[in-house]
Amino acid sequence: MGSTDTSRPGRGRPLAGAGSSPTGLLDLLSVAAVVLDTSGRVVFWSPQAVELFGYTAEEALGQFAAQLLIHEEHRDEVIALFAEVMESGTDWAGAFPVRHKNGTTRLVEFRNMRLLDDLGGTYALGLAVDQAILAQVERSVALSARLVTQSPIGLAILDTDLRYLNVNPALERIHGISAADHRGRRVRDVLTFLDGEAVERRLRRVLETGKPVADRYVVCRPASDPHRDHAWSVSYHRLEDAAGRVLGVATSVIDITERHEATIAATQARNRLAMIASASASIGTTLDVQQTAHELAGVVVPDLADVASVHVLESVLRGRTPSLAGAARFRVAAVTAARASEAADVTDAPGELARYESDRLLTHCVRTRQPVLVAETSGEDLRHIARTGEAASLLARAGVHSYLAVPLVARGEVLGALSLVRTGTPASFDEDDTLLACELAARAATCIDNARWYQSVRNTALTLQRRLLPQLPSHLPGLTIACRYLPAGAISEIGGDWFDAVRLPGDKTALVVGDVMGSGINAAASMGQLRSATRAFAGLDLDPAEVLRHLDRLTEDVEHTIATCAYCCYDPERGECRISLAGHLPPALLRSGRPAELLDLPSGVPLGVGGTAFETTVFPFRPGDQLALYTDGLVETRSDPIDTRLGTLLEALTATAAQDLPETCDRVLETLRPPGGDDDVALLVARAEP
Template identity: 40%
Template sequence: MDIHEPMSKLPDQPLTVVGYAGVLRDLLPVALWRTDAGGRILEWSLAAQDVLGHLPEDLLGRDVRRTLVPEGNWELAEQLSRRVLAGETVVGTLPVRHRDGHFVAMEMWICPSADPQGETGVMAIAVETSAVLRMRDSLAAMEGLFTQSPIGLAMLGPDLRYQRVNDALARMNGVPAAGHLGKRPTEVVPGVNVEVLESLMREVLQRGEAMVDVRGTGRTPAEPGRDRMWSCSFAPLLDITGRRLGLIASLIDISDQEEARSQARRAEGRFALLADAGARIGTTLDLRRTAEEVVQMLVPEIADSADVQLLEEVLGPDEAAESGKGMVRRMAASFPEAGAPTATLVAGTTYQVPLGSVYERVIADGRPMDLFRSDLPTLFPGTGPGDGRLRDYLGSRIRCARLVPLVARGRALGAVVLTRMRDREPFDELDKVLIDELVARAALNIDNARMYTGQREAALTLQRSLSIAALPEVTGLELTGRYLPASCHEVGGDWFDVIALPDGRTGLVIGDVMGHGIHAAAVMGQLRTVVRTLARHHVPPAGMLHSLDAAVADLGENEMATCVYAVHDPVSGDCLIARAGHPPPAVVAPDGAVDFLDGSPGTPLGTGCAEFRAERVPLEPGALLVLYTDGLIEARGRDLDEGMRELAIALRYVDRPLEDTCDRVLARLLPSAARDDVAVLLARRSPRRAAR
């Protein structure tokens, strides 16, 4: 309880209207009740009913102390009543009983009031303490916000003329607060999009609904040389009848935050672009395709044009390096503008880099360089038919360019030239960081593609040099064979060979070196040479595999291969066959029955186990011997046993031409691209027995 000192006497002015007090109806309901000289309730206001719940018909004529005052405060209530009846007015905070039994703390103004009999009674004007505190805090907060807040605040009338402006808004607009009063926003800050804002304010007044986070943009006298941005919110001011009194406007300068968000969005976009570049550049090991992917990442997201150029000396073989010194070749380019002289910028064109030119300095120093309008023609100093037109185009349509060297593993490979048109801002620092990072990543992908292309060409050359151009004609056998690499970009170590031996017999060999690429092809070539050499010295199949095992072991611990070597005798028709960890050959009888050899499989070459045994397999006239590598029968979702069953089905029709049989086998077992290299060798015994 908080009882204050008595206030001075107030004139006895009974209220003529009891109920809600105008504008206080919603903000601060004021409860009023009166008693006669004996303490009986004579009047109970509607506001009192709302706050305390008691209905007038339940209270009128009842003792106020017993009805509303807690029992513990009866003595205090009696003291206050005597003071008021003596003519004093007191204020205090007292608990009052609510209809449901709980007590409500209320701040009261208790004063004398004449009752109907002309005696002195009591009138209490009370407000709920919590509501008073809320209003006090709200008013203090509003005043503090309006006078101290960094947010720009203004009150405008229904005619959208300023009625009050805080100092923060005055500073934003560069106009004193007094200079706003009585004026419309269009008169104070004409450099801002105030026509749009005033239209929105009128909409707020008409609809009676607030509008939040409307963007204001433009320049004010505070900073006439810089564009600013504000987050504006408008809320209507309405009286109890709904009449539009005006509106409250709040403005927050978000220029710096918006710029920071813009930079953050740009940074996020750049990170996303870098991540995308990792997925999109280098999808193949094709050099030209990789260069095209680089251009597609740069245009039009970062630049209006991009030109990827590589030094001829890094593209050709070593012996051609000197002849291509100082020459560059355009690998990919994009000049999307209609007026660009693209005829001189097609991929595949080459030109000599002039000594001392910008291009030469960029490649030699390995550092990026920026060029602007007057320097742009130096990018293409040539004297060819289209070079003059190209220089004119650069000087008239291009705003800026950035040259970035392609450097990978410490070696300059060429450069990427990017440009932006006149209607676009020059590259900023964030752009340059992104460009340089993208080009650095692209350089590694291009270098990988370049090295792979060189290695692949070398492997293909080696493989072609080691492969047999055509199968020989041998006694007693009809032959055909196929080699299918896993992809056109990669070679492996699968091979087969047919060797005509000096005594009329025939050596048949098929093998699979672990791995791919030039190394596997080189190992395959060595094994093929060993087989051919030893075969002509009449080394039997088991001995052949022993020798090959030692040869593979000599190449290193990580080398491994599988192999089948067979020797066919045209007189007996028999084949002596030995295996080294290789899938079992298939034998197809003239009636179409298919059997897979179940003799000793042996161990792969290079393991050092050297467990090889030969198996004699008779071939009837018209029978077919099928040698193959595991790539034929292995596939995703298919095990070896299933692959062998599929092979047996494909081999049933043994009486057809051998080429057709081979095609049927490949079509059935390899309906799509194989995951591994495949080699197949088919040998069919001639129908007639050969004479010795």
């Protein structure tokens, strides 16, 4: 293609005071003008003719054009055409080879016409263009037109007022608006589904600064598809002519919706994997049904649902096989909402016992053990989702537009359902959401089932342990006692500790605290055996060391059983206690008006070890004195030294010397025993009375 030479005076520059600037197209074509008189002599020779034919004006003026430019074999034909134009005044256009000054031949396209001046003179004007340049321009125009019309990229030309001049078919498809509806209209009037004012501000900056905007990411819902998000990559650049005059703005739009959706799908897949990983780490941290339900609801909100509730069948919590015929009774184990107000509007209250009739979707979910998905809820759907008509109205007012319920199934048994709704999230639940919810529900169901069985076994162990603990006598001569038992926080730690007070002949009383090593139901059963045996031996009014010796022999016969024990016999007539220890911690003695202290006693060996004699120690126990017997769960921890804990025990006993014994027990436990401790605790405090 030709280039514009702006170095020549007047070329490429607008005339001063002219109404508009030149386009530069003539410069691009480099049109040469030649004027001949009636004899065929050159009387005008333009600068472009110098470039096209090679002859200067001095060399060409006055010469016969046919002799100067035309090869001899074509000369007669050209002279005849010239004569015809001059005689008839008919224009002629065509192409024929022309001889260049350097001897080469060029194919030049001519347009010839007759001219008349005001004196009656006749001339011939010839406009000539190198056909190679024309062919190149034609090819470029054809290529550009074909690229524009067939391009998958949407293209548009806007004038300086930001009105559409032209758009290609691709942009018609992308915008969903015909080319005719584009032309002459402002951007804001066409792109009504976007912020047209903001788009025009960006286009105006491009016009003013010349700085292009490239690959701007736009997500919208065009008029052609208002129910689906589309993604576009939009670019703007300023259009200028060869002289630098601003013509307008060109815009290009690439539809990247498929890439956008693939990116969203990949992001959602990563989020689902992250949610499953989070669920694995955060669901089932404790063996508690309600806590596990709260953890499940917390994982799905807000990433999967705006509101989540976990409904557990009441029969499952009671340890019975659920009946799935007719209505279903649920205990609402947990409710979590993205916004606090929504929880009260769209769900049952946490802890509430809720009855759902047989036609409700939640009941259908647990009966069929299949998920229930309502992507777009209607008024009729809400009536089948809600428990009551009033609740259905609340769902509608809260903006519930999508619903999903998945069953909680573990070990082949349905436990309840996870109920999910969307209110603020515009997207509806889909099949991918259903699969994710089912995966999370399956993991949580196993944890809920474990917690349910744990609670059942724990309750069994606690019941056994409490049944084995004694009913203390209502009156003991010269003695007031108070006792406490606290189970461990875990089922595996329940069952080994006990206390007892046995009335003996001669107004004496046996005080016993023991701890079977080990835990669980087996430890509780062993404890029951030892407590019964201790009562039997105590009834024989034996010396404390003798009682422990008999218990030691009995324990040796029980496989895998070892226990510690403190056995004390109080005689109010003598005002003294006789005590023997079997590997047990020393009791604390609080004398009237003095601080508490640990008794210095031979510790002995635990029951069941065998081969070692036990010793009995006698110490005075006068009215007002207090004696505290306890198990190691009260003072032993994993973090604190035992001496520090024993010192804390003595301080607590001293501080409560004037209080009633039940208050003393409570204060000691409050000071030393944290909630959910790792070991169970038995505590017995006795006070000598007049």
